[in-house]
Amino acid sequence: MSGTSAASAAALAAAFADAYGHAPEGVWRAPGRVNLIGEHTDYNDGLVLPFALPLGVSVAASRRDDDVVEVRSLQADGTVTAPLSGTPGDVRGWAAYPVGMARVLREHGVGGATLLIDSDLPQGAGLSSSAALECATAIALCDLHGVWIAPAELARLAQRAENEHVGVPSGIMDQSASMLSSAGSALLLDCRSGLTSNVPFAPGEAGLTLLVVDTRASHELTGGEYARRRAECEKAAEILGVDALRDVKDLPAALGRLSDPVLRRRVQHVVTENHRVEATVGLLRAGAVAEVGGLLLASHMSLRDQYEVSWPEADVAVDEAVRAGARGGRMVGGGFGGSVIVLTRTESADRVRNAIEAAYQARSWTPPVFLDETAPSAGAHRLV
Structure with missing residues (x-):
């Protein structure tokens, strides 16, 4: 799947139904990013200037009655099923990102979910496919369970999920770009204060x-x-x-x-x-x-x-x-x-x-x- 059109969302929803035997409750999407300038400044409390790409990660999802997250990806084989009560390190590879996100959000009232993930971002290209996966999962889980968290705070929770459950000591830039960007602009982010402003680009x-x-x-x-x-x-x-x-x-x-x-x-x-x-x-x-x-x-x-x-x-x-x-x-x-x-x-x-x-x-x-x-x-x- 590529793009963010209704047709693409429908295709992912159909794939979800094929995989799990029932329709999803919705489809959510978060973009990858390019950082125009400001590299390795984010974890030094500095300034960054990223913008969101049209390419990204989409998640079709539905709620579960148990405290479990079940995840599949169209780009990977197999199914990963993990309890929300698990510990960092017990899920590895690509699935650690959505599972870690679900575990962090459990503290805010989010419960179990079944997810199917698709991406048109090239993996390993440095375009923040990991943050896009975290953020798409985050908004999907919050919507499913009726939990509202301000986008800037949700970005910080996504950063925490990557730090704690994947083991990457990343800064806040990638998740902020994926959550907070606007079309036609780059996002000036002060990584200390969290303040942002749109810069025409x-x-x-x-x-x-x-x-x-x-x-x-x-x-x-x-x-x-x-x-x-x-x-x-x-x-x-x-x-x-x-x-x-x-x-x-x-x-x-x-x-x-x-x-x-x-x-x-x-x-x-x-x-x-x-x-x-x-x-x-x-x-x-x-x-x-x-x-x-x-x-x-x-x-x-x-x-x-x-x-x-x-x-x-x-x-x-x-x-x-x-x-x-x-x-x-x-x-x-x-x-x-x-x-x-x-x-x-x-x-x-x-x-x-x-x-x-x-x-x-x-x-x-x-x-x-x-x-x-x-x-x-x-x-x-x-x-x-």
Whole structure:
């Protein structure tokens, strides 16, 4: 299934009936996201600027009388059945996300449910399929059981589910983008206060195209590198005597107090990345969308050299795009695989695509995939 049309929702509802022998009570959907800029700042209490994609995760669901969640996916074999009273770690793999979400929501009056999941987000592409799954499950369960939770709080509960039940120490950005985004806008999120504002982002109106390139290098955040970066930031903040790296105001002075070159690099990225978010917001509000390209490129270089989370396919994609005339680009997501965004004049988009494809072919890499649907879209909602 792809898209959010009534036909797509009907198809998932029919698949649910085939799988479980009765119709679902509804179909809900939550989008994936692209983070325009502000990478690895969220868990440092910083600023991020994501937007929701048209692609996402849909959930057909019905209530159960017992305290059990039963989950199937059209993208995976088998059925997972788990008690809501279970403990973190007893469900692994993709099912840990919806089961963990159900367990967290149990504290708010949500009961058992039967779920069928479908996704048109490429898995492992760094487009936050996990948060989309959590948020689609969350709104489905709340609607089924008549529980109302403010969207911003629901995003925090989804983050908690991922932290506790999947074991990924993620920040709040992905879930907030999936829950709170609006069509035609990027979402400026202050990860400390939780305050958000919509920032106009319509590259097509400025004669620009934002390409999303799945580099096909698999991305897996449950590995140790993501957690290590977070621990390094926490250690640096402790040495500097601040609650989080967001509080560093004098970067040269802070770097002078850190003897560990690794911690110096991490701090330099986080502090400068927050500044890049602020600058990007200013440019977008001024209508200078094309000028954002230089900030994207600076972000990529910082992620590559200071935060050390980029990967060869991303570096080549960005380099070749710029050589072919793109305004700029960068890796997105946690790193170590996933996707790249490229901002280019629309008339140059085909040339940029061809340059990236040729560079991959020359290296005998798996061909990249270019997402066709990238317009900033609405957050989580009920379909039928």
